[in-house]
Amino acid sequence: MRSERLRVAGTEGVGPYVLLRLRRSRLQPGTPGQFFMLEAPGRPLPRPFSLCVAPPGELGFLVEPLGPGTSAIAALGVGDEIRVTGPLGRGFDLDVEHPLLVGGGIGVAPFPYLSECLGAPPAILGFRTAFHAEAAALVPNATVVLDPVLVTNALPTDPGDVLACGPEPMLDALARHVPGAQLAREAPMACGYGACYGCVVEREGRYVRLCVEGPVVREAVAVG
Known part of the structure; x- marks a missing residue:
């Protein structure tokens, strides 16, 4: 650091x-x-x-x-x-065989760099409006869905290794649909390195500091 x-x-x-x-x-x-x-x-x-x-x-x-x-x-x-x-923090595990990027809104932010590192895998990106969807141009091989369509409805039958970032309801839905997906979670942060405990959240029955144990986590099921 x-x-x-x-x-x-x-x-x-x-x-x-x-x-x-x-x-x-x-x-x-x-x-x-x-x-x-x-x-x-x-x-x-x-x-x-x-x-x-x-x-x-x-x-x-x-x-x-x-x-x-x-x-x-x-x-x-x-x-x-x-x-x-x-x-x-902890980033995405890049040791995946069949990556699929799934994002929503400003959650597409890490995907251009992630896509470059993974060799431009397919991506499914959801946005509120066509204006917001202009950000999809930053991500190669992206399929765009707009409200009211949900990204979970656009997932293939076998989505492979899902790497996701976006609103919490979207990530919770992905956790239910794709156990083991890599989810970039969000929480308020003041320091970024675990000292302030401002980003403590409950995950799978225990409390974690997302800035240290995340923001990318794997969850078998959604919480809440």
Whole structure:
């Protein structure tokens, strides 16, 4: 884990999202599904982000500007600096034979980098609107479904090795349909390395810190 101030190399609009590209310096991209803590300008706490793209010399993060913190990060311009810490947590296990990426909304964020590492496997991506679905262009071999269709309804009979990221209800449904799927879970995080216990959640009868034992976990059944 390292922490450095990185300079903004560029930003791109991707539907309602912003792809923030930072000059890498000495930070390494890590394993797909790990995350980085990005300092939110003018806010007291950083925000966790999965790495979206990792071209040579850069780290790219897909930002959905919703609250004050993410909006401040999305508003950064070329030449601005932001403190970045990472990579953190546990990413996806890439030792899979028949990967299928399944994502929803901003949950597609780690898939461009993950897809690159896995050789562009098929992906099923769900979005609220066609505007949000513009993010699917970042992921090769993607099949897009829009509300009210659910990604679970688009799964093949034998989905293979599912690697998923998205809203909790979607992940819970996948856990019921595909036991053993790799699910990138979410929880509020303040530190990112297990000290604050802000991301403690119950999983399969025990409590885990998602920033340390996740965010990618395997679950036989959904919780709750």
